[in-house]
Amino acid sequence: MADVRELVVRARRGDTAAFEGLVRRFYRAAYATALGVFNNPMDAEDACQDAFIRALERLDDCQPDRFGGWLLQIVRNRARNLRDYERVRDGPDLEVVAAASRERTDDASERSDLRARLETALETLTDAQREVVLLHDLEGWKHREIAEALGISEVMARQHLFVARRALRERLGRATWKEFINE
Amino acid sequence: MNDDRMDFSPLDPTADRKHFERVVASIGDRAALELARRRARTSAFGQIAGWRRPMLAAAAAIVIASVAVLTQVTTPANDDRSQGFAIAMGVPQGLAEWVTGGGTPTPADLLAGLAGEGEGAAQ
Numbered sequence: 148m149a150d151v152r153e154l155v156v157r158a159r160r161g162d163t164a165a166f167e168g169l170v171r172r173f174y175r176a177a178y179a180t181a182l183g184v185f186n187n188p189m190d191a192e193d194a195c196q197d198a199f200i201r202a203l204e205r206l207d208d209c210q211p212d213r214f215g216g217w218l219l220q221i222v223r224n225r226a227r228n229l230r231d232y233e234r235v236r237d238g239p240d241l242e243v244v245a246a247a248s249r250e251r252t253d254d255a256s257e258r259s260d261l262r263a264r265l266e267t268a269l270e271t272l273t274d275a276q277r278e279v280v281l282l283h284d285l286e287g288w289k290h291r292e293i294a295e296a297l298g299i300s301e302v303m304a305r306q307h308l309f310v311a312r313r314a315l316r317e318r319l320g321r322a323t324w325k326e327f328i329n330e
Numbered sequence: 331m332n333d334d335r336m337d338f339s340p341l342d343p344t345a346d347r348k349h350f351e352r353v354v355a356s357i358g359d360r361a362a363l364e365l366a367r368r369r370a371r372t373s374a375f376g377q378i379a380g381w382r383r384p385m386l387a388a389a390a391a392i393v394i395a396s397v398a399v400l401t402q403v404t405t406p407a408n409d410d411r412s413q414g415f416a417i418a419m420g421v422p423q424g425l426a427e428w429v430t431g432g433g434t435p436t437p438a439d440l441l442a443g444l445a446g447e448g449e450g451a452a453q
Contacts, residue, residue: 161369163358170357174350178343192343192353199357203364262340285338312334 155211158203170199173215176286176296177222183278184226186269190233194226201225216296223278268318275299276311283308 151172157165177198181191198221202209209217269277278297282288290308294301344350 158365159368160372161365161367163362163365166361166365167354167358170354174353175342175344182341188341188343195343196353196357196360200360200364203361265338265340280336281338281341284336285341312336315336 151214152211155206155209155214159206166203169214169218173218176215176282176288177218179281179285180219180222180278181226182269182281183274184223184230186266186277188266190229191226194229195222197229198222198225213295215292216298219296220298264319268315271314271318272311276307276314279304279307280311280315 151169154165154168154172158169174195177195178191181194181198182188185191185194198218202218202221205221269281272280275297279293282293282296283290288296290301290304294304297304299307339345343353
């Protein structure tokens with residue numbers, strides 16, 4: 148499997164397979180970041196797609212060794228811009244769209260229920276807490292990687308994770324919490 | 331810490347493989363134009379890079395030839411010009427040749443030269 152640096156260098160030259168490789172490798176992290184801003188799967192997906200296109204357009208500005216953090220910054224900015232735009236444009240409809248997207252994207256009702264409970268619990272967190280807990284627990288990033296990508300210290304990343312988990316535990320309740328913990 | 335790791339798999343965007351492949355294809359479609367632009371730019375740079383070496387070799391050959399020609403042409407031109415200038419100033423041709431030739435005239439040469447000037451003035 149080609150390393151990230153090589154994929155970035157090849158994508159700069161217009162290599163379609165290399166760019167697709169970057170999308171596949173970083174999509175979950177990008178999605179976790181966008182979900183940290185939106186907490187709405189469809190909007191998070193839109194933000195991710197836009198961000199990958201913007202990243203490609205600006206790929207010459209990126210240091211190949213730091214592609215991950217650089218990409219997530221673009222995702223974060225794009226997601227925030229979209230969120231602000233939608234708030235101004237049609238704020239009252241956001242919840243309706245979110246609810247519709249949940250119904251449309253979930254096939255199994257049980258999975259849908261778990262997902263809805265997670266999304267509701269995640270809503271109680273700040274953007275940074277959501278992003279940290281998703282990057283750590285969904286994407287499996289280490290604190291050092293998260294700190295670098297978010298431009299914060301490792302201590303702060305650990306602090307965000309600790310607070311986020313405590314808030315989620317309170318929100319989900321002890322019984323539900325145990326369902327979501329890998330043991 | 332890992333004991334508390336939460337299972338967010340219901341939120342995993344790649345869990346539904348078909349959906350994820352559609353997303354990747356969609357991003358690929360939107361990126362196609364930019365990728366094509368980058369390929370075109372890369373090949374243009376490649377062509378210029380390919381031409382660079384022969385162009386540099388040709389430029390170097392022209393410089394060497396120019397320097398050689400200029401070196402050949404410059405020396406006699408200076409001699410002619412300085413001798414012509416001495417004659418224009420009224421210096422007898424015999425003396426002008428000594429001056430431009432860098433030689434030292436003997437007293438007999440000087441007398442002969444001055445005599446020649448006197449004849450020229452009498453005419």
